[in-house]
Amino acid sequence: MKKNVLPVIMFLFLAPVILHAQTKKPISPKPKAAPVSKAVMDRGKEVYLMNCLACHQADGSGVPNLNPHLVKTKWVLGSKTVLVEQILKGSQGKVEIDGETFNNAMPPLPQLTDQQIADVLTYVRNSFSNKASVVSAGEVKSIRAKIK
Amino acid sequence: MKKLLILFLGILSIINVQTVLANDSTVVKTTLPVDDIKLPPGFKATIVAGKLGRARHLVVNTNGDIYVKLERLRNGKGIVRLRDTNGDGKADDSMYFGNYVGTGITIKNGYLYASSNSEVFRYKLNEKNEVANPDAPEKIITGLVDQRTHNSKSIVLDNDGNIYVNIGAPTNACQVQDRTKGSPGQEPCPILEKAGGIWQFKADGKNQSYGEGVRFATGLRNVVGLDWNGQTNSLFVMQHGRDQLSNLYPEMFNDQQSAELPAEEMFELKKGADCGWPYCYYDQQQNKKVLAPEYGGDGKQVGRCEGVTKPVVAFPGHLAPNGLLFYTGSLFPEKYKNGAFIAFHGSWNRAPLPQKGFFVAFVPFKDGKPSGEWEIFADNFAGMENISSPGQAEYRPCGLSQGPDGALYVSEDAKGTIWKITYKP
Numbered sequence: 001m002k003k004n005v006l007p008v009i010m011f012l013f014l015a016p017v018i019l020h021a022q023t024k025k026p027i028s029p030k031p032k033a034a035p036v037s038k039a040v041m042d043r044g045k046e047v048y049l050m051n052c053l054a055c056h057q058a059d060g061s062g063v064p065n066l067n068p069h070l071v072k073t074k075w076v077l078g079s080k081t082v083l084v085e086q087i088l089k090g091s092q093g094k095v096e097i098d099g100e101t102f103n104n105a106m107p108p109l110p111q112l113t114d115q116q117i118a119d120v121l122t123y124v125r126n127s128f129s130n131k132a133s134v135v136s137a138g139e140v141k142s143i144r145a146k147i148k
Numbered sequence: 149m150k151k152l153l154i155l156f157l158g159i160l161s162i163i164n165v166q167t168v169l170a171n172d173s174t175v176v177k178t179t180l181p182v183d184d185i186k187l188p189p190g191f192k193a194t195i196v197a198g199k200l201g202r203a204r205h206l207v208v209n210t211n212g213d214i215y216v217k218l219e220r221l222r223n224g225k226g227i228v229r230l231r232d233t234n235g236d237g238k239a240d241d242s243m244y245f246g247n248y249v250g251t252g253i254t255i256k257n258g259y260l261y262a263s264s265n266s267e268v269f270r271y272k273l274n275e276k277n278e279v280a281n282p283d284a285p286e287k288i289i290t291g292l293v294d295q296r297t298h299n300s301k302s303i304v305l306d307n308d309g310n311i312y313v314n315i316g317a318p319t320n321a322c323q324v325q326d327r328t329k330g331s332p333g334q335e336p337c338p339i340l341e342k343a344g345g346i347w348q349f350k351a352d353g354k355n356q357s358y359g360e361g362v363r364f365a366t367g368l369r370n371v372v373g374l375d376w377n378g379q380t381n382s383l384f385v386m387q388h389g390r391d392q393l394s395n396l397y398p399e400m401f402n403d404q405q406s407a408e409l410p411a412e413e414m415f416e417l418k419k420g421a422d423c424g425w426p427y428c429y430y431d432q433q434q435n436k437k438v439l440a441p442e443y444g445g446d447g448k449q450v451g452r453c454e455g456v457t458k459p460v461v462a463f464p465g466h467l468a469p470n471g472l473l474f475y476t477g478s479l480f481p482e483k484y485k486n487g488a489f490i491a492f493h494g495s496w497n498r499a500p501l502p503q504k505g506f507f508v509a510f511v512p513f514k515d516g517k518p519s520g521e522w523e524i525f526a527d528n529f530a531g532m533e534n535i536s537s538p539g540q541a542e543y544r545p546c547g548l549s550q551g552p553d554g555a556l557y558v559s560e561d562a563k564g565t566i567w568k569i570t571y572k573p
Contacts, residue, residue, distance in 0.1 A: 054395045054499055057537035063496040064539060064562070065219075066297075090328070093296050103296035105319075107328035 036126045036134055044123025047116045051109060052124075060128030068095045068102040071128045080121070080135050084143040087117050114140040184542075185567065186527040190481075193526065193567045196557070197230050197239040200564030204251040205302065205471065205547035207260070208557055211277045214239065214549075214566065216559060217253040217262055219300070226250060227262055229279070230566065237568065245282030251300035251372065252313070253547075256351070261311065263301040266294040268313060270351075288350075289313060291357040293343040297326075298370040304383070306376050311351040312383055313361075316370035317344035321390045321442050322426035329396050333442030337426050340366055344425060346374070346385060346417060367423040367456065368415075372493075373472035373548075379486050380416065380516035384460075386469035386490060387413045390429055390440070391497040397441045405447075407498040408433070412469050413459035414488070414511070421457045428453035432462035461488075461518050467505035468493035470546040474513070477554025480571050487512045489525060491545035491558060496538045506530035506541050508548070508558060526569065529560060 048056075055067040062069030070076050075083065075097070090108035094101055112120070114137040121140075125132035185193040202219035209215070214230040222228065225244035233241050252263035260271040260279055269285035288311070292301060298316025305311050319326045322337035322344075337344070342358060345366040349356045364383070373386035394406030401409070410429035415421070424430075428437045437453040439445030463469065471491030475484050487510055494505035508526035512519045531542030538544065547559035556569040 049500070054392060054497065057496070057499055057539070059537055061537045061539035063537075064544075066496065069539065090325075092326075101296075103299075105297070105326040107325065107331075 036122055040119055040122055040134070041126065043116075044119035044121070045127075047112065047120035048123055051112070052120065055104065055106070060124065060130075062102065063104075064100075066102060066104045067106075068097055070124050070130070072130055073097050076124055076130055077132045080133075080139055081143050083121055084117060084135070084140050085147065087112065087121070088144060088147055110144075114138075114144065184528060184531060187569065188525065190573055191526075191569055191571050193558075193569045194237050196232070196237065196566040196568050197242075198563065198565045200228060200566070202249075202561045203546065203559040203564040203566065204300065204561055205253045206549050206557060206559040206566065207253050207255050208549045208551045209255055209260075209273075209277060210552050212552060213278070214557065215253055215255070215260060215262075216547075216566065217250050218564075219249050219251060219561060221247070221249055226264075227253070239566070243282075245279065246285070252303035254303055254305065256305040259351075261288075261303055261305070261351075263289075263303050263313070265299040265301060266290070266292045268301065268303060268311065268349075287355055288353050289356050289361070292347075293318065298343075298388075300372055302372050302374050304374050304376050305351055306383070307378070307381065309351050310348050312364060312374065312376075313347050313349065314368070314371035314374060314385065315343045315345060315347055316372075317368075317425065319426075320369075320392060321396075321440060323442055327392060327396070331442075333426055333440065335443070339426075344368055346371065346383070348419075362419075364419055365415075365417040365421040365423065365457075367421075367425045367428075369425040372468075372470040372546075373490060375472045375474050375488075377416075377474050377516065378476065379474070379513075382516075383417045384472060384474070384488070385415050385417060386472050387415065387423065387425075387459075388468055389413065389465055390425070391466065393441070400441060400447050403500055406465075407501040408465050410465055411459065411462035412465065412467050414461040414463075414469075414472075414490070415457060416460050417457070424453055424456035428456055430459055430462055432464070435462075461511055461522060463490075463492075463509070463522065464504065466495035466497040468495060471508075471548040471558075473548035473550060473556070475550060475556070477550055477556075479554025480556070481573075483512060484510065486514075488518075489548050489556060490522075491548050493544050493546055493561075494530065494535075494538050494541055499536065503535045503538055503541075506535070506544060508545055508556075526558065 060070035091106045093103045117140045118135045118137040121135040204217045204219050206216045216228050218226045223244045226249045227246035229243045230239035231241040248264035250264040254261050258273050268289035271279045271285045274280040295318035297318040302314050317339045323331040325331040346364045347361045348364040349361045370388040371385045389410040393401040394403050411432035427443050431438050439449045439451040469490050470493040473489045490509045492505040495503045506529040507524045510525040511522045529543040543560040544562040546561045549557045558567045
């Protein structure tokens with residue numbers, strides 16, 4: 001009797017762990033993003049150093065409570081439209097990431113060209129452990145047109 | 149089957165341990181080595197408590213109870229009282245109260261005072277020297293500016309029944325558009341009416357706001373560390389200087405200059421003092437207040453900055469002084485008596501140059517004036533030599549308090565650690 005019951009009890013205790021582990025496995029492999037060319041990454045980095053580094057820091061880790069980090073966040077990996085608008089319009093703080101808030105204002109940077117914005121966003125989306133699709137100058141152009 | 153049972157129990161115990169760690173409602177004993185913190189010979193730092201989260205300022209009562217103000221609610225509360233009941237130097241008892249986040253906390257004349265980011269409360273201490281009604285504080289100040297940036301309200305009392313509250317300016321340099329290249333400074337800066345200074349209120353007042361308070365000093369961008377100096381009977385404050393000189397004015401400042409300038413300033417404030425922000429900043433290399441570029445300055449011109457209050461001590465730029473304490477104890481050597489300890493939170497705006505700060509500094513004082521150069525007292529809170537981003541820092545010092553035995557307590561808000569620093573010759 002004891003021999004039969006024990007595995008059942010064990011399963012009941014461990015089932016949540018086992019099932020939880022299984023749900024973490026990807027159901028279907030995501031399509032592989034094409035590698036970003038070095039030229040684009042270099043150009044994007046140059047824009048980053050000039051305009052972003054002071055607040056978001058060299059490693060994209062930001063500043064706790066003040067300036068949002070750029071590592072695998074819903075902002076960086078999410079909607080390109082939101083990201084482009086963030087650069088064109090800036091923000092007045094209170095960005096929220098996983099329950100943390102960041103309070104410093106971000107200046108709008110409309111003086112950057114469509115190409116510069118595309119490059120820097122592509123750089124950010126593919127640096128600091130991020131992996132996301134490229135942003136093209138054409139996409140920036142159409143988003144900018146809708147803002148005006 | 150036996151092996152299987154052992155494996156099963158092993159897995160269960162791991163799960164249980166994780167549950168305990170995730171559910172740490174009481175003080176967690178930390179295993180971090182205490183000698184991480186570098187101190188002068190004879191001094192020793194021990195960790196009293198850890199993992200409190202955003203532990204901002206703290207105050208130690210005459211009975212040894214430690215009150216810590218939290219900038220993130222913990223168990224739904226924003227103040228924790230820590231107590232060491234068995235005398236082993238570690239807090240083993242904690243009590244949480246106050247349903248608001250904030251920074252300021254102090255004790256004076258039988259009351260515990262604590263601030264949210266827009267209000268100040270006080271709690272009467274009973275005959276046992278404990279907070280009598282933790283859930284029913286008196287609201288003494290309300291309605292202060294809180295626009296997130298620079299919103300912490302540090303507090304200190306004088307010996308005449310007044311409380312002083314810093315109200316930080318919610319901006320970098322009062323530009324029309326904050327932190328934006330090419331945006332001019334507002335003239336006059338409208339922020340100064342309700343922020344960018346120190347306000348004085350009655351310590352026993354009720355629901356006081358700007359109408360009942362006095363703007364005691366102005367032209368202070370953001371003060372977090374402040375203390376009342378009993379020797380001089382005056383208020384001393386630490387200002388966080390403005391950011392981004394090279395970012396906003398690359399034609400005038402290079403990154404090296406921007407990393408060092410402007411100074412973080414210690415002021416002794418007389419009523420009516422104007423310390424110059426946003427129109428002026430202090431250049432510690434030229435030893436003078438100069439006109440800010442947003443107001444026509446070029447890094448050298450003085451202009452309207454002639455005559456604004458000068459600092460009594462100037463520190464390198466961006467180190468973020470968050471705690472100030474005049475040491476009145478007798479535990480430490482004579483040199484430290486009446487001198488100032490300053491907790492530096494550590495910089496972010498020195499990038500692309502390496503970040504600095506993450507230490508507790510000391511300035512010797514004699515007859516109410518600085519009597520020597522400032523020095524690093526407690527170092528290596530960052531836990532590493534070269535630090536490029538503040539997120540890499542292990543600890544970020546924030547608050548200071550003196551214990552009844554003359555020990556120095558330090559709080560930090562990266563993880564929420566409290567140290568007690570003692571001395572034995």
